[in-house]
Amino acid sequence: MSNADAIPPGLTSPTPSEPVLPVAAMPLEVPSAMPALMYPEPLAAHDAAAYVDLRRESAWFESAGQWSTFRGPKAAEALNGLVTNDVTQLRPGEGQHAAALTPKGKVLCDMLIFRMDEETFMLTLLRTCAPQWLATARKYVNPRLAKVEDESDKWTTWMIYGAHASKAVATLGGAAHTVEDLGDVMMQGLAEWNLWQHGLWNIGPATVRLIRAPLMGSLPGFILVADARDxxxxxxxxxxxxxxxxxxxxxxxxRVEGGRPAFGLDMDDNTIPQEANLDTLGAISFTKGCYTGQETVARIHYRGHVNRRLRGLLGSSALPQHGQIVDATGKLVGDVRSSVISPRLGPIAIAMLRREVQAGDTVMVETPEGPITAEVRELPFPE
Known part of the structure; x- marks a missing residue:
């Protein structure tokens, strides 16, 4: 995945250094050639201040992703046959997290889906996933039923997250320059929006689409989608x-604190959705009709389990991405995926671990300088 991609709405890029924006008995896969270990660094001063703002007030992020539309008389049915969640249950003004899978039930990409009206859906996902997703959609969707269009150049996107995100959005919308009571009403109204709810909102003279997206654990926030001309x-x-x-x-x-996997880092086209916790993140419907890759997902859900899944690690020191993880007996039990140094929690990581490893267990991450001790945690990390 390209390090040049900024974070798309709701998703994230695999590198933390650039400016911003999911079958039983399956063995643990060990690559023949291990990639180089990559150690996270503490936040720079400006970023550390932004992190504090995020926890206490709010902060904003620039975002870039691939926006596309499904539009047509059978758009809901066509899209429903390609993704893990049930888009037919969405009403205009609602959205959801979902994933597209390969025929073998592995993650092709994950995405956010929003229903505009009875015949139109907007989707956003990482630009690096877009060519494969668009090719798949156009291959399987009859254009007489629904047309799939790339609209990335039409929209510009930001995100506002933090403890008081509703206040921040209301202020940007002009509430700070109106009567105080009106500002309070606007803030309260935004705070009461349902998760994944979206609608039109004013930012100064511009009209944007505002989306309440639960992408940061317990921290609330909104995606702002503006016409590129604005x-x-x-x-x-x-x-x-x-x-x-x-x-x-x-x-x-x-993102790591909130336990949200990033495609291309924590999961890829070798990952089954339940291994990436996409089921517990609400990205999978187990009651909808058939879709590409459903057989594998349903078989695991109803008859078995995955032999590995994403967990958290709390390290005694910085944990290297790609580091191999062993248990107390020296047995290989997983590998480090996303790794960061949290100002609040210290060195933490998302790791793919075998199912026999339990929360509270101590494991070791192997490095050339010697093993690093880490405690296994369930995701998301606690507040």
């Missing part, structure tokens, strides 16, 4: 606000 207006409003701009490094830490 991008400068919205960006200027954000830059002149009292809220600090945060980078990909801050996003990556909060």
């Amino acid at each position: 991008a400068d207006v919205v960006r200027e409003r954000l830059e002149k606000s009292v809220y600090r701009k945060a980078t990909r490094a801050v996003w990556n830490i909060t």
Whole structure:
């Protein structure tokens, strides 16, 4: 995955250093040639301040992803046959997290899906996944039933997250320049939006689509999608606000703390959705009709279990990405995927671990300088 990609709405890029934006008896896969170990670094001063703002107030992020539309008289049925969640249950103004799978039930990409009206859906996913996703969709969807269009150039996207994200959005929308009571009403109304709810909202003179997306664990937040022609207006409003701009490094830490996997890092096309916890993250429906890759997912859910899945690690020191993990007997039990240094928790990581490893167990991450001790935690990490 390209390090040049910024974070798309709701998803994240595999590198934390650039500015910002899911079958039983399956063996643990060990690559023949191990990639080089990569150690995380503490946040720079500006990012550390943005992290504090995020926990206490709010911060905003620039975001870039591939936006596409499914539009047509049978758009819901066509899209439903390609993704893990049930889009037919969405009403206009609602959305969800979902994944597209290979025919063998491995993750092709994950995405956010929003219903605009009876015949139109908007989707966003990592740009690096987009060519494969668009090719798959166009291969299997009859254009007379629904048309799949790449609309990435049409939209510009930001995200506002933090303890008081509703206040931040209300202020950007002009509440700070209106009567105080009206500002309070706007903030309260936003705070009461349902998860995945979306609708039109004003940011100064520009109209944006505002989406309440649960992408940061317990921290609330919103995605702002603006017509590209209004991008400068919205960006200027954000830059002149009292809220600090945060980078990909801050996003990556909060993503790991919240236990959300990133495609291309924590999961890829060798990963079954349940291994990446996409079932517990609400990205899979087990009651919908058939879709590509469903047989594998359903067989695991109803008849068995996966032999590995993503867990958290709390390290005694910085944990290297790609590091091999062994238990007390020296047995290989997994590998480190995302690794960060949290200002709140210290060295933490998302790791793919065999199912026999339990929360509370102590494991070792192997490095050329010697093993690093880590405690296994369930995801998300506790507040």
